[in-house]
Amino acid sequence: MTVAARTQVAIVGAGPAGLLLGQLLHRQGIESVILEARSRDYCEARIRAGVLEQGMREVLIEAGVGERLEQEGLIHGGIYLRFDGENHHIPMSELTGGRCVTVYGQTEVVKDLIEARLDSGAPLHFECASVALHGIETDAPRVSYELDGVAHELHADVITGCDGFHGVCRPSIPDDVLTTWGRSYPFAWLGILADVAPSTDELIYAWHPRGFALHSMRSLELSRLYVQVATDAEIAEWPDERIWSELDARLQCDGWELQHGPIREKSITPMRSFVAAPMRYGSLFLAGDAAHIVPPTGAKGLNLAGADVTLLAEALVDRFRSGGVTGLEEYSDSCLRRVWRAQHFSWWMTSMLHIDPTDDAYGMQLQRSQLAYVTSSTAAATSLAENYVGLPFERAPAAHG
Ligand SMILES: Cc1cc2nc3c(=O)[nH]c(=O)nc-3n(C[C@H](O)[C@H](O)[C@H](O)COP(=O)(O)OP(=O)(O)OC[C@H]3O[C@@H](n4cnc5c(N)ncnc54)[C@H](O)[C@@H]3O)c2cc1C
Secondary structure, three states: OEEEEEEEEEEEOOOHHHHHHHHHHHHOOOOEEEEOOOOHHHHHHOOOOOEEOHHHHHHHHHOOOOHHHHHHOEEEOOEEEEEOOEEEEEOHHHHOOOOOEEEOOHHHHHHHHHHHHHHHOOOEEOOOEEEEEEOOOOOOOEEEEEEOOEEEEEEEEEEEEOOOOOOOOHHHOOOOOOEEEEEEEEEEEEEEEEOOOOOOOOOEEEOOOOOOEEEEEOOOOOEEEEEEEOOOOOHHHOOHHHHHHHHHHHOOOOOOOOOOOOEEEEEEEEEEEEEEEOOEEOOEEEOHHHOEEOOHHHOOHHHHHHHHHHHHHHHHHHHHHHOOOHHHHHHHHHHHHHHHHHHHHHHHHHHHHOOOOOOOHHHHHHHHHHHHHHOOOHHHHHHHHHHHHOOOOOOOHHHHO
8 A cells, every 4th residue: 555645845855955945945834745764863963064154054043943053053253274383364254244154063953953843743754765756857746655664655746856965866867867077085084073172263274294184163062173084094993092193293283282082973074076967857956965065175065055945945935836937947057056166165175275195295385385375365365265154145036036
């Protein structure tokens, strides 16, 4: 027996993209059903991003899920670039007319959105198995899945693929429709979460001949730190003492000391850039990591996911309220303009700050020169700052016209 149901928007994936889209639609009275492959605990514990652009913060507040973010998020108006033992402050807020980023963990964003969804009573199903899309080239698409051993079929006007890089939505689009671009970097990030107060008031991005290091944070008590490692590195090769000693060496700066503490989590992340276009095929709209990923150096992935679904929600509201199709027709091109800007910025930050094991000493001298320029020229620092805090989120014409 198959249980059949109907909704306006079927959302595949309960990461930040799917959950925020569901919340934005719900507040405008548009029905949706969110289908997620993993458990609630898994989704809420997945440690990833932590830097929200100004536009992302504004959308979360506007969506009614900003209460804890406003109380607990740490507002940052700058970052440090550290190299050759010297620290250089980039005053982003000053350079961008007051724009800032907020340090607030993706885990917390996801928890806030799941809580809002469950409170609203709108459907969100965890642990859906065998999720598959059908009829996406028509205007009567459906999603089949299994829940607790029972087969389900969800009919919808539109399907949104918010199921991340490894999901099923992007591969449902015929190969000859999609163009993809990508790059894998010859290094990875080993990230730790440590129970120790941050040793800095702003994030530190450090260039060092031994490799890149980043000192970030999640709260006033919790530090998040990363070191560049080889692509084939394994956690077992990195006991706590080795991580701290590498961080000490790469973040070294006169008169400054890194505080150590118990490490509660360690993980290795590959570094990859990827774009698939178009982000629409028939009744299927891709958003977030399902369509594009960036290396985390520029802190852009979560924010791009937020920008995509903000546009998508407004276009869908227009379509369901007044039959307007312009927003949906322009969705892919509008998103891709921002996506490519973020792709370039993420690639640029990554190339400037990491030691490429396939490069030579000449490459390192170019990096030093670029860092010296960015930290001494107001024009160059402003370019970094406006990309880092993020350009304002684009809004669908009908929503604000
Ligand atoms: C270490 C690290 C650090 C990062 N730092 C930053 C940062 O500082 N700033 C930033 O902006 N970004 C950062 N990112 C990137 C950011 O985490 C992602 O871009 C973001 O999670 C994208 O959200 P999403 O909803 O598109 O995809 P995801 O978060 O991947 O969510 C997709 C969801 O779909 C579900 N799913 C998958 N397949 C199926 C299926 N078949 N059926 C149903 N559900 C399915 C998944 O379980 C998941 O819950 C970082 C990433 C990493 C790994």
